[in-house]
Amino acid sequence: MLDLRLIRNEPDLVRAGLARRGEDTSVLDEVIALDAEHRSLTARRDGLRAEIRTISNQVGALHREQRADEAGALQEASRALGAEEKELDALSDALQDEITQRLLRLPNLPAAECPDGDGEADNVVVRVEGPAPDSYQPYQRVPHWEIAEQLGILDVERAVKLSGSMFVMYRGAGARLVRALCQLAIDRNVDLYEEIRPPTLVRTDTMVSTGHLPKFVDEAYHMERDDLWAIPTAEVPLTSLGRDEIAAAPDLPRRFVAHTSCFRREAGSAGKDTRGLLRVHEFDKVEILAYCTPDQAADLHAEILHRAESIIAELGFTYRLLDLCTGDIGNSAARTFDIEVYAPGADQWLEVSSVSWFSDYQARRANLRYRPEDGTGTAVLHTLNGSALAVPRVWAALVEVYRQPDGTVAVPELLQPYFRGQTTIG
RNA sequence: GGAGGGAUGGCAGAGCGGACGAAUGCGACGGUCUUGAAAACCGUUGGGCCUUCACGGGUCCCGGGGGUUCGAAUCCCCCUCCCUCCGCCA
Numbered sequence: 001m002l003d004l005r006l007i008r009n010e011p012d013l014v015r016a017g018l019a020r021r022g023e024d025t026s027v028l029d030e031v032i033a034l035d036a037e038h039r040s041l042t043a044r045r046d047g048l049r050a051e052i053r054t055i056s057n058q059v060g061a062l063h064r065e066q067r068a069d070e071a072g073a074l075q076e077a078s079r080a081l082g083a084e085e086k087e088l089d090a091l092s093d094a095l096q097d098e099i100t101q102r103l104l105r106l107p108n109l110p111a112a113e114c115p116d117g118d119g120e121a122d123n124v125v126v127r128v129e130g131p132a133p134d135s136y137q138p139y140q141r142v143p144h145w146e147i148a149e150q151l152g153i154l155d156v157e158r159a160v161k162l163s164g165s166m167f168v169m170y171r172g173a174g175a176r177l178v179r180a181l182c183q184l185a186i187d188r189n190v191d192l193y194e195e196i197r198p199p200t201l202v203r204t205d206t207m208v209s210t211g212h213l214p215k216f217v218d219e220a221y222h223m224e225r226d227d228l229w230a231i232p233t234a235e236v237p238l239t240s241l242g243r244d245e246i247a248a249a250p251d252l253p254r255r256f257v258a259h260t261s262c263f264r265r266e267a268g269s270a271g272k273d274t275r276g277l278l279r280v281h282e283f284d285k286v287e288i289l290a291y292c293t294p295d296q297a298a299d300l301h302a303e304i305l306h307r308a309e310s311i312i313a314e315l316g317f318t319y320r321l322l323d324l325c326t327g328d329i330g331n332s333a334a335r336t337f338d339i340e341v342y343a344p345g346a347d348q349w350l351e352v353s354s355v356s357w358f359s360d361y362q363a364r365r366a367n368l369r370y371r372p373e374d375g376t377g378t379a380v381l382h383t384l385n386g387s388a389l390a391v392p393r394v395w396a397a398l399v400e401v402y403r404q405p406d407g408t409v410a411v412p413e414l415l416q417p418y419f420r421g422q423t424t425i426g
Numbered sequence: 427g428g429a430g431g432g433a434u435g436g437c438a439g440a441g442c443g444g445a446c447g448a449a450u451g452c453g454a455c456g457g458u459c460u461u462g463a464a465a466a467c468c469g470u471u472g473g474g475c476c477u478u479c480a481c482g483g484g485u486c487c488c489g490g491g492g493g494u495u496c497g498a499a500u501c502c503c504c505c506u507c508c509c510u511c512c513g514c515c516a
Contacts, residue, residue: 043476046485053485056497060444075496082496246473369473378473 001103001364003380007031017109020116020326031102038095045088052081104208105215108361110326111335117325124325126337130318136344139405143345144396145276147403148174151426154277166266166274166281168392173425177398178284178391180418182259185286185389188311193257193288198237200260201228206240209366211332218267230263234287235385239362242291246378247370253292253300257388260285277392278350284392289385291368294360297382301357304386305337308353311389315412317397318342320349334359341393345400350393355386399425 007014011032015025055078062071115124148154153174159167170178186195207213207229212220221230231237238256247254262285273279288307290300312319322338329336333356340349363369363381372379402410408426411419 039476042485046476049486050484052496056444056495059496063444071496078496 001361002106002109003360003364004031004035004099004103008035014109018106020110020114021107021329022118022327023107027102027106031099031106034095034099034102038092038099041088041092041095045085045092048081048085048088052078052085055081104365107331108211108334108359110329111357111359114329114335115323115325116327118327119325120328122325123328123338124323126321126323128318128320129313130316130342133318133342133344136401137405139407140344140400140403141347142400142403143276144343144399147345147399147407147409148276150407151399151409153177153399153425156276163281166279168277168280170395173422174395176419177395177415177425180415181389181391181394181398182284182286183418184415185311186257186259189257189286189288189307189388193255196234196238196241196256196258198231198234198241198258198260200231200237200263201226202231202237202240203228205243206236207231209243210236210239210362211330211365212236215331219265221263221265231260232264233262233285233387234258234260235289238287238289238385239366239368239383242368242381243366245368247291247368247381249293249370249373252370252381253290253296255288255290257286257288260287276346277396278346278348280392283390285390286388287385288388289383291363291370291381291383293370293372293379294382297357297359297384300384301335301355304384305355308339308355308386308388312339312341312352312394314414315394315398317401319352330354330356332356332358332361334361341397343393343397343400345403346396350397352390352393352397353387356384358383358385 002014007028011028015028018025018028055074059071059074059078062068062074115122117123145154145156151173153170153172155169155171159169162169201223204213204227207220212232213229220232222228223230237260238258241256242254261282263282266279266281269279288304290304292300309319309321319339319341322340324333324336324338336354336356338351339353339355341352342348343350359382360380362383366383368381368383369378370381371377398412399409402412404410404424408424411423411425416423
């Protein structure tokens with residue numbers, strides 16, 4: 001959520017930021033007008049309340065002095081003011097709702113450094129690392145869904161029987177590979193990041209805090225009977241972990257790592273990436289996330305990015321780092337770097353991690369605050385996060401890259417500790 | 427699922443229609459004393475919104491929402507959450 005005071009005091013700055021995203025800024029003018037009206041109403045309402053309080057205190061004093069019979073006129077006057085106060089209060093509440101509804105749907109302002117652009121095509125490739133994409137051998141040019149079928153490590157057909165299309169089931173060494181990847185990602189981050197195992201079903205407020213609701217309802221699984229939402233990422237529960245709390249400055253930054261299942265309806269992408277593991281409704285992901293002061297945000301963004309990148313690099317992948325443009329960053333983000341791994345079999349770059357800085361956008365929604373070092377008042381935190389490892393696409397790229405001439409898949413060195421001596425799959 | 431009990435400041439815990447944003451204790455912070463520390467004593471100690479260049483002023487918040495009243499932490503209604511017992515269950 002954007003700061004209403006910023007909208008009020010620097011409307012042009014906010015308008016310019018939203019325009020960089022290609023966002024319609026007329027909502028902003030509505031908000032500004034509603035806010036002005038709201039403030040003048042509440043000022044009048046508060047004035048009435050002050051009068052009512054004064055009168056009531058006078059009535060109370062008369063009662064104490066056994067002069068209750070003199071209170072009638074005062075009570076009458078107060079009653080009249082009360083009626084008016086009630087009316088203004090209702091109007092004020094309605095306006096507040098109108099404002100909040102609009103604010104909740106406005107996206108974050110992009111960071112100054114965020115490259116301008118209209119969409120995916122304008123993202124900036126920061127660097128490309130690892131073996132050249134054209135250096136892969138013919139035996140690596142087999143799509144993972146074919147490799148997986150040959151080796152019996154993925155059972156899409158039966159997953160569809162159980163749950164429908166775009167659900168998958170890993171078997172045998174395939175399942176073990178899922179577990180190994182997750183454990184690797186956790187183990188590499190628990191040095192600094194507190195390991196959390198959060199709930200995967202959450203309340204509406206929790207989904208609103210990260211920006212996944214109300215705007216993206218169609219993307220989320222909802223359990224109507226209990227009014228709970230299945231999380232699309234551990235970012236959701238982790239961001240609400242400190243909700244409505246005030247952190248002490250010396251405790252910052254706070255860092256968390258969590259492995260969870262993630263659930264996505266993928267409503268807008270019917271018929272897209274239907275083969276294999278490129279797009280599924282349920283998957284495992286290890287997420288790292290931090291709360292910090294605005295001053296700490298830049299360093300943490302670099303730190304999280306480095307952690308996400310190094311695991312991909314050390315797994316031996318060809319990957320590229322993208323600086324997402326204003327037209328492609330997520331709704332809640334101010335700046336995002338994507339890591340894309342090259343999958344030689346599918347011959348595609350697969351997005352395996354998104355490392356984002358949300359400035360105070362999510363923190364304001366979640367009411368995440370801290371007490372600054374100088375001890376005066378409270379200030380809104382910043383949040384950042386990134387996928388330490390998202391299973392399906394890494395799994396897919398891995399079986400393609402590590403496929404050997406005999407059709408088996410080698411277990412990367414980094415993962416061997418989790419395979420109890422097993423060095424090949426197949 | 428059934429039956430009871432509860433929700434007040436960082437914590438503990440009073441208040442049960444008027445002077446209550448809220449006693450008291452603990453904790454924390456500042457000070458006096460001390461070579462230093464402890465003890466003792468004194469003081470400070472929530473948050474939101476609006477307004478003000480500022481000092482300040484106004485208003486709201488005692489789990490959440492509604493109601494009664496001139497006036498609600500206190501009375502009434504609804505909801506949520508927590509605890510205890512019973513049932514069920516991994």
